[in-house]
Amino acid sequence: MGRRKEGTKKGIVLLVEGDTEKTFYTRLIQYLQDKNSTKKRIEKLHIVNLKGVGNYGNKGPNKFKNEICRDNPDVEYNVFCAYDMDVFQSAFIYAMKPPVDWKIVEKALRKHGALQVFHLKAFYMIEDWFLVDLEGLCKFLEIDVVQPKGKNALEKIKNLFRKKNKIYQKGSTDQFISYLSMEKIYTQFYEVLNPLETCLFAEN
Numbered sequence: 001m002g003r004r005k006e007g008t009k010k011g012i013v014l015l016v017e018g019d020t021e022k023t024f025y026t027r028l029i030q031y032l033q034d035k036n037s038t039k040k041r042i043e044k045l046h047i048v049n050l051k052g053v054g055n056y057g058n059k060g061p062n063k064f065k066n067e068i069c070r071d072n073p074d075v076e077y078n079v080f081c082a083y084d085m086d087v088f089q090s091a092f093i094y095a096m097k098p099p100v101d102w103k104i105v106e107k108a109l110r111k112h113g114a115l116q117v118f119h120l121k122a123f124y125m126i127e128d129w130f131l132v133d134l135e136g137l138c139k140f141l142e143i144d145v146v147q148p149k150g151k152n153a154l155e156k157i158k159n160l161f162r163k164k165n166k167i168y169q170k171g172s173t174d175q176f177i178s179y180l181s182m183e184k185i186y187t188q189f190y191e192v193l194n195p196l197e198t199c200l201f202a203e204n
Contacts, residue, residue, distance in 0.1 A: 004116065008074060008075065008076050009042075009043035009044060009072075009074055009075045009076070010043060010044075010075070010076055010077075010078075010202055011042055011043060011044030011045060011046070011072065011075040011076065011078075012042060012044070012045050012046070012077065012078055012079075012080065012196075012199055012200065013046045013048060013064055013068055013077050013079045013080070013114075014029075014045075014046065014047045014048065014079075014080045014082060014120075014196075015048050015049060015050055015056060015060045015068055015077075015079065015080065015081050015082065016047060016048065016049055016050065016082045016083075017049075017051075017052060017053050017082070017083055017084065017171060018049065018051060018052070018170070018171025018172060019049060019171060019172045019173075019174055020139045020170070020171050020172060020173060020177070021049070021082060021126060021171070021172045022047055022162055022174075023177045024046060024064075024126065024129075024173035024174070024177050024180075025047055025082060027128070027177055027178065027180075028182050028185070028186065028196075029045070029047075029196075029200065030182075031182035031183065031186065032182075032186070032196070032200055033200065034183060035197075036197070036200070036201060038155050039201040039202075040201060040202040041050055041200060041201060041202065042199070042200060042201065042202055043075065044072055044075050044077075045200075046068055048060070048063055048064075048068075050063075050169045053083050053084070053087060053099050054099045054101060056081060056083070056100045056102075057100055057104065057105060058103070060081070060109070061108035061109050061112060062193065063145075064077075064079065064109060064112055064114070065112040066112075067195070068159035068185070069112060069113050072126040076113070076114065076115055077114055077115060078114065078115050078116050078117075078118065079109050079114040079116070079117050079118070079198045080117075080118045080120055080195075080196060080199075081102070081105065081117065081118070081119050081120065082120035082122070083100075083119075083121065083122070083125065084122045084125040084126055085121050085122060085123050085124050085125070086124040086152075086180065102119070104114060104119075106175045118195045118196070118199075120192055120196065121192060122192075124152065124153070125152070125154055126154035126156045127152075127156070127157050127170070128153040129189060130153070130157060130176075130180060130185075131148075131153050131156060131157065132184050132185050132188045132189075133179075133180045133181045133184045133185060134147075134148075136179040136180045136181055137157070137160060137174075137176060137179065137180065138160070138178050139179050140165070140175070140176040141160060141161065141163065141164045141166070141176075143160070143163050143164060145162075146158045146163075152167075154170060161173075191200045
């Protein structure tokens with residue numbers, strides 16, 4: 001995963017889009033740590049809420065350089081960028097400029113010391129992941145398990161919430177995360193999430 005210099009500590013920086021994602025990945029990481037309870041964990045873990053995908057371009061690399069690396073000079077970091085793919089797919093379809101140039105972001109992060117940069121891409125959005133455990137979502141809402149209607153995962157979850165006169169606000173609604181099965185979600189999206197599990201633990 002990245003060559004480790006002798007005597008240095010290992011860490012992860014996980015950049016996320018919003019409050020919902022921060023809560024989700026905090027829970028997922030706890031699940032992975034419990035799942036690998038006999039392995040030695042890395043020394044440092046930072047989950048940084050950038051509050052919007054557009055902030056990956058400047059805010060992400062700057063925070064990595066000017067705060068995390070500055071305050072932890074003895075730590076080597078792998079950096080993970082977690083984001084939804086829907087805005088990038090739309091930009092491609094309509095020939096618009098994507099909200100982030102990932103090549104520039106990767107170059108900046110590596111320049112500031114990132115060992116490797118990984119992408120945790122949710123197709124098409126993280127709400128698709130949440131719907132993998134529809135039972136858990138319905139349990140939180142205290143409704144019978146029903147197949148939600150909607151043109152995409154976000155609309156489907158909004159419609160589920162409306163059944164209980166609740167509002168689902170993308171990026172900031174996170175009370176339901178504790179009801180979701182991280183095992184189901186991780187198993188379903190193993191190929192995307194496995195590098196995160198690998199990097200969470202120190203090399204032997």
